[in-house]
Amino acid sequence: MRSLPRLSLTLGVFGMAIAGVATVVAQRAGAPATGAAPPADATAKIVAAAQAVSAALDDAGRQKLQFAFDNPVKGPGWSNLPVSMVARNGIKLGDLTPAQRTAVMTLMSTALSPNGYRKVTEIMKGDETLKTNQGGRGGRGGGPMFGEDLYFLAFFGAPSTTTPWMLQFGGHHLAINLTLAGSNSSMTPSLPAAQPATYTIEGRQIRPLGRETDKAFELINALDEKLRSQAILSYRVADLVLGPGQDGRVIQPEGLRASALTAAQQALLLDIIREWAGIVTDAFAEPRMAEIKANLPQTYFAWSGPTSPGSVAYFRVQGPTLVIEYAPQGNVDHIHTIYRDPTNDYGKKIAK
Amino acid sequence: MTTARRSRSRTGAALALALAALAVAPASAHRRDEYLQAARIGIESRRVQVSLDLTPGIAIADSILTEIDRDHDRRLTPEETRAYTNRVLSDIQLSLDGRPLALTVVRSQYADVPALLSGEGAIQLQLFATLTPQAAGEHALVFVNRHRPDIGAYLANALAPADQFVSVVDQKRDVNQRELAITYALQTVEAPPMAWPVPAIAGTLVIAAAARSLQLRRERRQR
Numbered sequence: 001m002r003s004l005p006r007l008s009l010t011l012g013v014f015g016m017a018i019a020g021v022a023t024v025v026a027q028r029a030g031a032p033a034t035g036a037a038p039p040a041d042a043t044a045k046i047v048a049a050a051q052a053v054s055a056a057l058d059d060a061g062r063q064k065l066q067f068a069f070d071n072p073v074k075g076p077g078w079s080n081l082p083v084s085m086v087a088r089n090g091i092k093l094g095d096l097t098p099a100q101r102t103a104v105m106t107l108m109s110t111a112l113s114p115n116g117y118r119k120v121t122e123i124m125k126g127d128e129t130l131k132t133n134q135g136g137r138g139g140r141g142g143g144p145m146f147g148e149d150l151y152f153l154a155f156f157g158a159p160s161t162t163t164p165w166m167l168q169f170g171g172h173h174l175a176i177n178l179t180l181a182g183s184n185s186s187m188t189p190s191l192p193a194a195q196p197a198t199y200t201i202e203g204r205q206i207r208p209l210g211r212e213t214d215k216a217f218e219l220i221n222a223l224d225e226k227l228r229s230q231a232i233l234s235y236r237v238a239d240l241v242l243g244p245g246q247d248g249r250v251i252q253p254e255g256l257r258a259s260a261l262t263a264a265q266q267a268l269l270l271d272i273i274r275e276w277a278g279i280v281t282d283a284f285a286e287p288r289m290a291e292i293k294a295n296l297p298q299t300y301f302a303w304s305g306p307t308s309p310g311s312v313a314y315f316r317v318q319g320p321t322l323v324i325e326y327a328p329q330g331n332v333d334h335i336h337t338i339y340r341d342p343t344n345d346y347g348k349k350i351a352k
Numbered sequence: 353m354t355t356a357r358r359s360r361s362r363t364g365a366a367l368a369l370a371l372a373a374l375a376v377a378p379a380s381a382h383r384r385d386e387y388l389q390a391a392r393i394g395i396e397s398r399r400v401q402v403s404l405d406l407t408p409g410i411a412i413a414d415s416i417l418t419e420i421d422r423d424h425d426r427r428l429t430p431e432e433t434r435a436y437t438n439r440v441l442s443d444i445q446l447s448l449d450g451r452p453l454a455l456t457v458v459r460s461q462y463a464d465v466p467a468l469l470s471g472e473g474a475i476q477l478q479l480f481a482t483l484t485p486q487a488a489g490e491h492a493l494v495f496v497n498r499h500r501p502d503i504g505a506y507l508a509n510a511l512a513p514a515d516q517f518v519s520v521v522d523q524k525r526d527v528n529q530r531e532l533a534i535t536y537a538l539q540t541v542e543a544p545p546m547a548w549p550v551p552a553i554a555g556t557l558v559i560a561a562a563a564r565s566l567q568l569r570r571e572r573r574q575r
Binding site: 081234235236238239241245246249250251252253254 | 390470529
């Protein structure tokens, strides 16, 4: 009988040790990678850039820019559709002076990683190309339907280093919803899309979503026949399942479980995920990637369509805190994607 | 988006603008000649919920609108939208373990006429079926959408169950997602299983306390 108390004591100490190790591992996983600023510093920089936008506006502009944090227009105020079909919130770039516009784009470059900022600006330039190719009009009232002027910025809640607020930026084929709560962040739901998906400016070929496209084909072709057959869905997927208007919904995951992948294949999958999770500035992208990596064994990769690069193919990555969908709209030159965290869309977890 | 009723003058003006948009913006249209029909199915112990979003592409939107707008006045009245909702409903089949389930409309929302004509407006239907108490174990729920198969592009997905007693085991579809067969498992609702850590921790504490008590008694006796 004497051994029982000793056993319970030993078990208790063992449990505490495991808890301690788990805490350290979790803290390390949440820490920014070498070179990334601490999240609190990143928040301070974004808040300063956001306050610079407010300061550059007049009273009417500030009134248009600012919404209450819980204002329900935040959800319906983003879409893949042109702004003439779904009205966006906030100030329109086309209404701003060059200095005000610079302040807005400085804010975006501060909030996003270099790759994220490149993606956003290339999506906007693509829309300008669409405008040029189509004559640029066609909105309700005969107004413009496409172009770089038709992107909007709104703040939900006052920019703050301590209390929650959200930055919403977007227009046709673009939505960035970045919630900050102190040193925590959530950049979901966000919608980077592209039409045209390939275009040329001054002889340079531009593919806003080229990296994710190429990486996805690389992964599906890195799978052996058995794994590929688990990943490939037996049916056609015509569009995003959890696109705009589908807030709060979680579908049953399907496809290949990432726990079945080799380490190299898992690295490829994480590299695809980073194309969305890494749109935000590195200080926030790194803890987000650590969370996604920790959930990788419960994450699924599903594919619909041919596997030869350049084909029209849909794919989905879904884990406990992640949904990514990539859905060509009948051809490779028009792509919709969505990035969600069903547990933390609009920062619902961190804004408590 | 708004519900069907709109004033005649506003609709006329909006229609003219939409037709103008249609003329100049063909390349912007998403899925021009298909009728996207997206179903999301939520299973609970005692009911099934179906959300169905119908979005006609720009090239076929006029023909769908004509089907809804029976008097061709380019206004959608509640009677017209109700009749179309019922037509869609008659093309949908839901069954559980081979027995048909009756679907009831909870809500229907129609995009305005210009939005529908632009190929971006949607018709959103919320439907549900009540289930009689089911035995624990696996069940087969089959959803079939036969609405406009000539132009339909379909999505059909089971939602991750919010009901703790329900878990989705498998989903099978035809290549076009017109038919979705969901196998789900239902646990006994009356006796939910207790989470294993609770009795385990309680048991460990009881054993530890008993052992400590015995040890103290033995030490007292030794003194």
